[in-house]
Amino acid sequence: MNNVAIFETHFANWFKTSNAFAFWKGRVAMYAILKALGIKGGDEIILPGYTCVMDVNPIKYLGAKPVYVDIEPSTFNINPALLESKITPKTKIIVAQHTYGYPCDMDAVMAIAAKRGIVVIEDCCLSFGSRYKGKTVGTFGKAAYFSFQWNKPFTTGLGGMAITNDDVLGERIEQICKSQLVQSSIKEKLMLAAQLAVYRMFIYPRTTALAQNIFRYLTKKGAVVGSSSAAEYNPQQMAADFFKGMSSIQARSGLWQLAKVESNIAHRRQMAEVYDKLLAEKGWPTRKYDKSVMDPVMVRYPVRIKEKAKALEDAATAGIELGSWFECPLHPIETPLEVYDYRIGMCPEAEKASQEVVNLPLHPRATKKTVRRTVEFITGFTPVID
Numbered sequence: 001m002n003n004v005a006i007f008e009t010h011f012a013n014w015f016k017t018s019n020a021f022a023f024w025k026g027r028v029a030m031y032a033i034l035k036a037l038g039i040k041g042g043d044e045i046i047l048p049g050y051t052c053v054m055d056v057n058p059i060k061y062l063g064a065k066p067v068y069v070d071i072e073p074s075t076f077n078i079n080p081a082l083l084e085s086k087i088t089p090k091t092k093i094i095v096a097q098h099t100y101g102y103p104c105d106m107d108a109v110m111a112i113a114a115k116r117g118i119v120v121i122e123d124c125c126l127s128f129g130s131r132y133k134g135k136t137v138g139t140f141g142k143a144a145y146f147s148f149q150w151n152k153p154f155t156t157g158l159g160g161m162a163i164t165n166d167d168v169l170g171e172r173i174e175q176i177c178k179s180q181l182v183q184s185s186i187k188e189k190l191m192l193a194a195q196l197a198v199y200r201m202f203i204y205p206r207t208t209a210l211a212q213n214i215f216r217y218l219t220k221k222g223a224v225v226g227s228s229s230a231a232e233y234n235p236q237q238m239a240a241d242f243f244k245g246m247s248s249i250q251a252r253s254g255l256w257q258l259a260k261v262e263s264n265i266a267h268r269r270q271m272a273e274v275y276d277k278l279l280a281e282k283g284w285p286t287r288k289y290d291k292s293v294m295d296p297v298m299v300r301y302p303v304r305i306k307e308k309a310k311a312l313e314d315a316a317t318a319g320i321e322l323g324s325w326f327e328c329p330l331h332p333i334e335t336p337l338e339v340y341d342y343r344i345g346m347c348p349e350a351e352k353a354s355q356e357v358v359n360l361p362l363h364p365r366a367t368k369k370t371v372r373r374t375v376e377f378i379t380g381f382t383p384v385i386d
């Protein structure tokens with residue numbers, strides 16, 4: 001078996017599912033699922049209005065229409081109370097995105113979907129190992145997809161995976177891959193391998209802001225394999241090589257990351273608790289979720305502040321790793337929202353969150369010292385108190 005097949009098998013085993021398919025990116029995994037489910041022009045797909053625009057492209061590429069539902073403000077996940085009114089006879093899929101690692105209210109989402117005969121798929125790009133009522137997210141819906149891009153629960157540079165326990169759907173994904181999947185070029189593979197090496201050697205919480213700026217500059221110049229190209233902000237045109245498989249370099253890195261994932265998860269849980277404690281000591285709001293049903297493994301720790309732009313600017317000079325997704329309902333800020341059928345005012349809570357939320361590091365390189373420095377820094381601003 002090659003590295004990609006081995007990674008797929010190990011990944012499927014971790015989730016105790018029967019099928020896993022590895023791709024170049026998470027968005028490609030989503031596309032494969034939608035295509036295998038037969039999504040076509042005129043279909044409607046419901047998703048939260050607080051996501052990455054790259055999650056909307058696969059919907060548009062297939063001619064379907066994204067329908068946005070506002071979020072529930074404490075978990076940033078789709079608000080089930082608003083979900084049902086968005087369902088029409090054309091609704092085919094609800095995308096349950098587990099934002100920042102908080103599980104969606106899966107009882108409510110699954111019940112509404114079952115009642116209306118709609119398929120649920122899970123966007124696990126921001127959550128690996130979170131549980132809802134003891135069940136791991138990614139195993140509730142018909143299928144789920146994951147991202148291994150730089151900021152995700154674990155990284156292979158770029159990368160994605162689709163899983164499903166439905167063997168008929170698995171068979172269809174396999175057939176589509178056999179006939180349509182393209183491979184990355186040698187140049188792309190070499191660039192990604194070099195980037196992974198640089199990342200392992202140099203990217204630490206204090207250097208992240210500087211590295212991000214250099215990375216964005218080099219992406220524009222075409223000198224590195226960026227997460228998204230300029231062409232990807234035009235959903236009218238799917239790139240000829242969009243439907244791309246995972247390379248062996250990514251799979252090798254994924255296997256290595258998966259072998260360490262339990263300690264990654266334990267670290268994230270522990271650091272999130274340290275944030276809870278230190279923020280509470282400063283009188284700041286901490287994570288708010290129903291502990292009797294949710295057991296989140298956070299990818300980042302979200303906090304709401306009044307001076308987001310200033311905090312991001314100061315963080316870069318202070319060597320503090322502050323994340324800023326999502327910057328608008330369809331991240332990033334450059335997204336032409338109307339092209340993606342989003343109109344300002346559609347999801348007021350998501351728009352408010354975009355203005356207020358910054359996220360703090362929890363990854364394995366963020367130590368207790370990082371957390372203390374980050375809390376010292378962020379509490380210099382004004383918290384948003386609900």
Ligand SMILES: Cc1ncc(COP(=O)(O)O)c(C=O)c1O
Nearest residue numbers: 025026027052054055125147149
């Ligand atoms: C919630 C969410 N879904 C999907 C994606 C797409 O993942 P990828 O960048 O691997 O295509 C992202 C990307 O950042 C994301 O944040």
